[in-house]
Amino acid sequence: MHATPPRKRLARRLTATAAVLAATAGVLSTAAPAGAASASYSHGHGHGHGNGHGRTVDVQLLSFNDLHGNLEPPQGSSGTVTENQADGTKKVIPAGGVEYLANSLRTARKGHDYSITAAAGDMIGASPLMSGLFHDEPTIEALNKLKLDVTSVGNHEFDEGRAELTRMQKGGCHPKDGCFEKGKKFQGADFPYLAANVVDEKTGKPILKPYTVWQRKGVKIGFIGVTTKHTPDVVTAEGVKGLKFLDEVETIDKYAKELDRQGVKSIVALVHEGGMPANGSYNFDCDTPGAGAGISGPIVDIAKKVTPKVDALVTGHTHQSYACTIPDPSGAPRTVTSAASFGRLYTDTTLTYDRRTKDIVRTTVKSPRTGNHVVNRDQPKAADMTALINRWKTLAAPIANKPVGYISADINGRGSESLEQPLGDLITDSQVEALAPAGKGGAQIAFMNPGGIRSDLAYKASGGEGDGVVTYGEAFTVQPFTNMMQTKDLTGAQVLAVLRQQVSGANEEQPKILQVSSALTYTLDLTKKGADRIVASSVKVGGAPLDEKKTYRVAANEFLMGGGDGFPAFKDGTNKLVGPSDLDVFVAYLTAHSSKASPLAPPKADRITIVK
The missing domain is CATH 3.60.21.10 (Metallo-dependent phosphatases)
Known part of the structure; x- marks a missing residue:
């Protein structure tokens, strides 16, 4: 989408x-x-x-x-x-x-x-x-x-x-x-x-x-x-x-x-x-x-x-x-x-x-x-399609099959019925970690558009490379766009505007709930309408209440930062610094934080409190 x-x-x-x-x-x-x-x-x-x-x-x-x-x-x-x-x-x-x-x-x-x-x-x-x-x-x-x-x-x-x-x-x-x-x-x-x-x-x-x-x-x-x-x-x-x-x-x-x-x-x-x-x-x-x-x-x-x-x-x-x-x-x-x-x-x-x-x-x-x-999988496979897949897989194999991380269970990016996805948490955390150093952007919080997460990370992968192994090909399937990361200055008021744009304006009828990094928490009240669904008093950054006059360093991919998906507030950010691609950041995080002996567990997905 x-x-x-x-x-x-x-x-x-x-x-x-x-x-x-x-x-x-x-x-x-x-x-x-x-x-x-x-x-x-x-x-x-x-x-x-x-x-x-x-x-x-x-x-x-x-x-x-x-x-x-x-x-x-x-x-x-x-x-x-x-x-x-x-x-x-x-x-x-x-x-x-x-x-x-x-x-x-x-x-x-x-x-x-x-x-x-x-x-x-x-x-x-x-x-x-x-x-x-x-x-x-x-x-x-x-x-x-x-x-x-x-x-x-x-x-x-x-x-x-x-x-x-x-x-x-x-x-x-x-x-x-x-x-x-x-x-x-x-x-x-x-x-x-x-x-x-x-x-x-x-x-x-x-x-x-x-x-x-x-x-x-x-x-x-x-x-x-x-x-x-x-x-x-x-x-x-x-x-x-x-x-x-x-x-x-x-x-x-x-x-x-x-x-x-x-x-x-x-x-x-x-x-x-x-x-x-x-x-x-x-x-x-x-x-x-x-x-x-x-x-x-x-x-x-x-x-x-x-x-x-x-x-x-x-x-x-x-x-x-x-x-x-x-x-x-x-x-x-x-x-x-x-x-x-x-x-x-x-x-x-x-x-x-x-x-x-x-x-x-x-x-x-x-x-x-x-x-x-x-299109069930208990029927015969079309032989010509099998041959086609095998031909292209052989060409892609040197890059696709390289292990880049390990997980202990499925990490859902699209499959959970919750508006907050465990894989969304993982991705935003990877973005903050990569862009937090002062020379890399000084990011404090990160946002990810849900439609940009194209798949789950499955523990038992169809490729047969081993349970819990995450290959480069699988990471690419999750983040295929190679959007470049950006970090900008946003005031607390602008951060609040971003949150409200999830459920108002272009997104009022079909909300787009952004995935957020661990430092950002808030309550989404679905019993209300429009921008009021964001409980302003609940928004916290690093455990402290959001200060609308304070400036925060915010990371997101270039699509979101350009106002995509109905989020014009991102365009108002200043002091832009361009970083590596979202895929590179994601792969680096998987490699740094997991091993065969110590695989990554699914995040708890507890950053957004939802009232229904």
Whole structure:
């Protein structure tokens, strides 16, 4: 979900390679011939589902989102999904890994003459070392093999800037690190990246295709791709330099009209923006009426406003799973789906195409084969994906497999239900320790954005290098951005403003609770609203009450210090000193404070007292 500057890569240490990518995924074009006008949505089914000879035909739409280069099965809680059981209990299921995702999608496609695979952004960026080390070329290669037909861009597609995103689409070796395998040139994506609402500041034109049309045997379905208009708030300024991000609804409506004029009446919007379901289990029915049901967040407003010309919304960004029905402006039912993240789920939606109207007969998520499905790990692995992983792992191994620390148990960074994560405490403590010396910044306290912690540290790692061992690759997976650290002067009043911005302003509806170093403690009262949720009298630094007139030396990564994630108060800091990268600081702390004989225990996560 969150942010990064262009990374200072380690890839140049290795001899390079970009495999020739294969497998195109469907017949796609950017335009379709004009056709007769039709109603914005169809009524009634006709006959002949699936066989292609009757009035209607069923088109299978398989979708996923927020893969983030997770080719290997994700570790810890990042590699599980929760399933509601009939008796009211919950079951945790290991899930994810592109070997299993490929097998799941290929199995799901069997028996379907009309099948499309689409994604809703963040396919790359914030990736584990095996993909991130090679600027995510391995992930694009894997997506080609998956036969992905189309995806929207997400905010993380801009982590390394516009030029690098263009290279992901068109191919070519990296401008600085070159090719990663001798004699092989990166071929780029076989599928189109859609960026309808991302335009050049000077020309006003989209930087990539705004839409594409899938066609087969007379069936035409248009896809419009957009990312969240708030991308500049969650990506560093360098990553979005020269770009404007337009309103999602206005952009989708504009291109839906254009497609409609071309005779394309069946339209799917791929939207890298999302919501929060009332229940975190993947099989939660968010259409159940009553208190505690439903979905909230930005996607609800978008779904209610987008033109009825659009028949379904595939969404992402929040890493949540849902398959909901939200009425369009005309009152017709319309599916809004998201498949969590990291390849743990895929969504199977049935689009019933009416050959006469050329439109979709609206179905709900209750219909057969529509909903989220677990990418479980008790199925066969796709052999071609295993070969791909092994090839890139071999190239990454000299760096990835180096032990850098030891832990005595899982240290959760994303998996705990608490707003304060043990791994967040560990990371902020590492930042203060590195930047506390006077010559390094004199840091007294540190803050970490929760979205920048990309994984847990798992005691039993999937790599098989030994229980409790933390490798460089695993540390990189936790902190993949290589954000540079900064230390600034902030007054106590500014520190208090930072704390209040967690739960007010841009973050009032969906709070972003920063992780804090050990010297900073306070109470978060969730029974109150807005900035009042921070109990000002409870804030202490080093055990002493916060003095609003006093100056404190505060450490954070460059993304936060630039006001990212809705924290403008950081920008008011003065006397900036730039330090090492967050990853280097984290690795150094792990190495200095742990050994095989004396591993690190999970922090207590007791710095924020929460009142509910």
